[in-house]
Amino acid sequence: MPSEGEQPSPQPAGETVRQLRALATPQGAAALARATGLLAARTDVVTALSRLRAEFGADLGGPAWGVARQREKARPVFGADADRLLFTGDTLEQAGRPELADRRAARLLAGGVASAVDLGCASGTDSLALARAGASVLAVDRDPVARELTAHNAASLGLPVEVRDADVVDLVAGATGGRVAGRGAAVLDPARRAHGRRITDPDGWSPPWSTVAALLDAVPRCVVKVAPGLDHDRVPAGVEAEWVSVGGSIVEALLWGRGLSATWRRATVVRAGAVHELTADADPGRAPVAAPRGWLHEPDPAVIRSGLVATVAEQLGATLVDPQIAYLTSDAPVDSPWVSSHRVTDVLPFSVKRLKALLRERGIGRVVVKKRGSAVEPEALVRQLRGKGEGRAVVVVTRVADVPTVLLCEG
Numbered sequence: 038m039p040s041e042g043e044q045p046s047p048q049p050a051g052e053t054v055r056q057l058r059a060l061a062t063p064q065g066a067a068a069l070a071r072a073t074g075l076l077a078a079r080t081d082v083v084t085a086l087s088r089l090r091a092e093f094g095a096d097l098g099g100p101a102w103g104v105a106r107q108r109e110k111a112r113p114v115f116g117a118d119a120d121r122l123l124f125t126g127d128t129l130e131q132a133g134r135p136e137l138a139d140r141r142a143a144r145l146l147a148g149g150v151a152s153a154v155d156l157g158c159a160s161g162t163d164s165l166a167l168a169r170a171g172a173s174v175l176a177v178d179r180d181p182v183a184r185e186l187t188a189h190n191a192a193s194l195g196l197p198v199e200v201r202d203a204d205v206v207d208l209v210a211g212a213t214g215g216r217v218a219g220r221g222a223a224v225l226d227p228a229r230r231a232h233g234r235r236i237t238d239p240d241g242w243s244p245p246w247s248t249v250a251a252l253l254d255a256v257p258r259c260v261v262k263v264a265p266g267l268d269h270d271r272v273p274a275g276v277e278a279e280w281v282s283v284g285g286s287i288v289e290a291l292l293w294g295r296g297l298s299a300t301w302r303r304a305t306v307v308r309a310g311a312v313h314e315l316t317a318d319a320d321p322g323r324a325p326v327a328a329p330r331g332w333l334h335e336p337d338p339a340v341i342r343s344g345l346v347a348t349v350a351e352q353l354g355a356t357l358v359d360p361q362i363a364y365l366t367s368d369a370p371v372d373s374p375w376v377s378s379h380r381v382t383d384v385l386p387f388s389v390k391r392l393k394a395l396l397r398e399r400g401i402g403r404v405v406v407k408k409r410g411s412a413v414e415p416e417a418l419v420r421q422l423r424g425k426g427e428g429r430a431v432v433v434v435t436r437v438a439d440v441p442t443v444l445l446c447e448g
């Protein structure tokens with residue numbers, strides 16, 4: 038558990054567990070409340086730590102500061118619950134969003150499934166969601182810190198969760214009759230980071246891809262969280278793959294076991310709190326291509342990653358501006374959650390000089406640069422294009438029929 042600064046020095050798991058237990062005592066809670074107050078008052082780390090150590094002792098002061106900092110980071114995503122939960126830097130980095138875990142739990146348990154297992158619980162986001170949805174939950178992790186956190190967090194929210202030490206690889210290898218660890222529903226969220234770095238090869242995840250594939254084969258009612266960049270070729274036949282974005286950024290990708298799979302691919306777009314789902318039962322192929330028209334549409338990243346750009350193009354009566362690039366164009370504006378749209382005023386070959394002249398002529402002094410299929414550095418181009426004019430515009434740098442092109446759009 039980090040006690041000071043951003044870079045915690047690794048300490049034995051047993052020591053972290055001991056500190057977490059100390060924080061769960063009334064004295065620990067008081068230290069945490071004090072650390073939270075110091076953090077809210079923007080007290081510098083050296084002063085805060087020396088006060089906490091003086092008031093609560095070195096054993097509680099440092100850990101309380103560390104958890105208070107994790108809670109501060111967790112608050113935007115976990116809301117008020119963040120102040121009742123314990124995290125380490127590592128488990129918070131791996132934690133999913135609670136509202137999406139709730140959504141997953143509801144689908145996993147639909148039809149009255151009574152029990153589920155969380156295969157690798159970390160600080161327990163999925164276990165808590167499953168318990169909130171009413172399931173009897175078994176949470177397993179081979180990391181004692183994760184088990185301690187999940188047990189504490191469940192107790193803190195008053196949710197019944199049984200926590201057990203087990204190796205997910207062994208549990209999945211022993212799955213029989215559609216059940217794993219004796220449960221008929223399972224969530225698996227493999228660790229895809231190590232030492233602060235992303236592991237891109239699914240065979241290097243923990244547990245590895247072989248366990249993911251074995252779970253999908255053995256337990257029909259399961260969901261696996263995977264890297265959003267997962268190659269479509271990896272998705273087993275009959276398994277639904279879903280990409281989820283929130284506010285225009287991909288936040289998770291899921292593989293739904295064959296007992297829950299309802300479609301080939303699903304793009305779930307959460308915008309302004311509303312959830313929109315787009316599905317296709319088969320690969321829609323590529324959208325038709327045509328020259329840029331009056332409107333440019335940027336598909337949401339969940340639509341792009343799920344391979345559903347052609348489905349959206351068909352719905353909107355739009356075409357691609359280039360066969361390799363996910364920008365759509367149409368004559369008329371559209372009202373759709375799947376795209377962000379811009380009115381195109383000019384289409385010109387890419388040239389900073391020509392672009393500057395055009396912006397000057399239009400009185401545009403501030404631009405937002407978007408790019409796809411171009412090596413241009415957006416921040417550098419924004420600086421280059423800054424001018425005296427009051428007007429604003431969106432500059433889209435891309436390729437059209439393989440020619441570097443700029444689409445100037447209304448800002």
Ligand SMILES: C[S@@+](CC[C@H](N)C(=O)[O-])C[C@H]1O[C@@H](n2cnc3c(N)ncnc32)[C@H](O)[C@@H]1O
Pocket residue numbers: 128131132133134156157158159160161162163177178179180183203204205206226227228229243244
């Ligand atoms: C990505 S985290 C899970 C995050 C969690 N779903 C959440 O949203 O907070 C993966 C967890 O799996 C555990 N884990 C990895 N390999 C495991 C294995 N073979 N057996 C048991 N646990 C394992 C790690 O210790 C880690 O806590």
